[in-house]
Amino acid sequence: MRTSSRMALIIPLLTIAIFNSCDKRREALGADNEIRVLCSEIDKEKIKNNLSIIFNDTIYTPQAEPYYYLRFTKPETYKDLKGQNNLIIAAINQDKENSGRQLIKKLLPKKQFSYNGNNNLIFFGRDINAFNQTLMIINANSEKQLKASINEKKDWIRKQYQDQFFLRQERFLFNDNRNYKIENDIKDDHGIDIKIPWGWEIILSSSDSNFVWIGREYPFQWISISWTKGIIAEDELSAGSYFWEWPKKYYGTIKFNDYKFHTKKKKFKNNIAWSAEGVWETINKEDAKGGPFRSYLFYNEIYDLTYHLNMIVFNPGKDKSIYIRQMDMILKTLKISK
Numbered sequence: 001m002r003t004s005s006r007m008a009l010i011i012p013l014l015t016i017a018i019f020n021s022c023d024k025r026r027e028a029l030g031a032d033n034e035i036r037v038l039c040s041e042i043d044k045e046k047i048k049n050n051l052s053i054i055f056n057d058t059i060y061t062p063q064a065e066p067y068y069y070l071r072f073t074k075p076e077t078y079k080d081l082k083g084q085n086n087l088i089i090a091a092i093n094q095d096k097e098n099s100g101r102q103l104i105k106k107l108l109p110k111k112q113f114s115y116n117g118n119n120n121l122i123f124f125g126r127d128i129n130a131f132n133q134t135l136m137i138i139n140a141n142s143e144k145q146l147k148a149s150i151n152e153k154k155d156w157i158r159k160q161y162q163d164q165f166f167l168r169q170e171r172f173l174f175n176d177n178r179n180y181k182i183e184n185d186i187k188d189d190h191g192i193d194i195k196i197p198w199g200w201e202i203i204l205s206s207s208d209s210n211f212v213w214i215g216r217e218y219p220f221q222w223i224s225i226s227w228t229k230g231i232i233a234e235d236e237l238s239a240g241s242y243f244w245e246w247p248k249k250y251y252g253t254i255k256f257n258d259y260k261f262h263t264k265k266k267k268f269k270n271n272i273a274w275s276a277e278g279v280w281e282t283i284n285k286e287d288a289k290g291g292p293f294r295s296y297l298f299y300n301e302i303y304d305l306t307y308h309l310n311m312i313v314f315n316p317g318k319d320k321s322i323y324i325r326q327m328d329m330i331l332k333t334l335k336i337s338k
Contacts, residue, residue, distance in 0.1 A: 028085035028130035032168050033322045035068050035086040035161070038075045039100045040093065046143045047090045048072070053147075054154045055161070059321040060260040061292040062279045067321055068161065075103040083130040085168065086161060090138035092146060104139050113139065121149055124160060134164040169329060173197045186212055192225065193335040211250060219315035223327055225334070226250060227305045233297055239263055239274035243295055246308060247280065254312075256293065257281050268309075269332060273298035280312050292320055294328065300336060309334070 030036065035055065039047045048070060057067040073081065076099060081087065089107065091100030105113050112123065123137040136157070140146035150157075177198035186192050189207040196214065203222070204213040213224045226246075233239035240263045247254050261278035268275070274297040281290040293312040300307060311327035313320050 025127070025130050026083065028083055028133035030084040030086060031069075031322075032085065032165050032172075033068055033319070033325075035070050035088060036081050036084045037070050037072045037088045037090060038078055038081065038103065039072065039090040040075065040098050042098065043090065043092045043100055044072055046092050046146075047138070050143070050146055050150050051088070051090075053150050054158050059277070059292050059324055060279060061320045062257075062259055062290070065292075065319065065321040067325070075099040078103055083133070085130070085133050086164065087129075087133065087135045088138065089136075090140075092138075092140045092143055094141055101139075104137055107137065108139065121145060122153060122157070124157070126164075132164070132168055134161060165325070166329065169326060173326060173329060174333075182214065187337070190225075191337050193333075193337055194225075195330065195333040197330065213250075219313060219318065219320075219323060221314075221323055221327060222251075222310070222312045223330060224250065224310045225331075226308045228308075230304060230306065231299050232306045233274055233299075236263055236265070236274070239297055240276070242297060242308070243274075243276040246295070246310070247293075248283070253284065254280050254282055254289075257290070268296045268298055269334075271298040271300070289314055289316075291315065292324055294324055296331070303336065307336075 037047060037051065051070055055066065055068045055070065058064050059067070068086070075089065078089070089100065089103060091098055091104055094101060096102075108123065112120065121138065121140045123139070125135050127133055128135045138146065140149070174195050174197060179196045179198050179200055182196045182200060182202055183194065185202065186194060186196075186205065189205060190212060192212065200214050200216045200223075202213070203215045204211065210228065211224065211226045213222065215222045233242050243263060244256055244261075247256060257279045259279050261276070263274055263276045266273060266275050276293075276295045276297075278293060279290055280293045282288060291312060291314045293310065295311075296307075296309040298307055299305070309331050311324060311331065313323040313327070315323065
């Protein structure tokens, strides 16, 4: 349960959960990078514009690809979609004929539906109609009122959906099928603990090298870990230069493109790291391929080593951002135990 400062967001939907507790709830359905939004056609553009303030994370692949796809549908589909894992029901237009408003009136207790002041127009709940479900209700009088509330609560709301994504993806990646043989080989050879899902294979690794390279197909993905003695990046310029030269040295067949290439300092687990994101491409133009990449660079003072972690994906014409996020989760299981 959250602290009292969040109770206005959570209490109303707990009442709905009680009403539904007699149902035989199943695991929530739907893709983890999709959010189903139920609202009337008249509210759709306004709702979309305001939700975009919250769900604005993007990866360039090289096309801009969102972390979450907002899938809009009519409130009349609630019965069929109420078991979706990410669900939002919204209304701005308070006309009695507004189908979104009609649905919200059925779902919210009368007291919460009738009073929707500035602090009580967004309601949030978990596991309402299905297990591992995130559900949010927006019951606003005006777009101005909604925008003010979203600007106040956007970071908290975004975190709830991120937590939901990580919870479900962690189960998908690690709970049932892991490649323990590869995990043990990497630990024995390099003193690195990392969780590897089933389907990944070692491309290159030896006990006398400072480089581990694993990959999988369908879609094509690479993860690599390399390490160098001492501190090799003390500022953004030196970090950016290292990132830029790294793929040609270690992969040999690809390089980074300057389109959307950027570096910044951020936290990686308990380390202050430099990160880089952008687009990779093959050096051989006759075999033109490309896609998004993400890298981390951080110094471990215990072992006096700088670690570089890289991930790339090739999935032409299809979603790529979810695979970058999955590989990011894999790399964040990393523990160094030399």
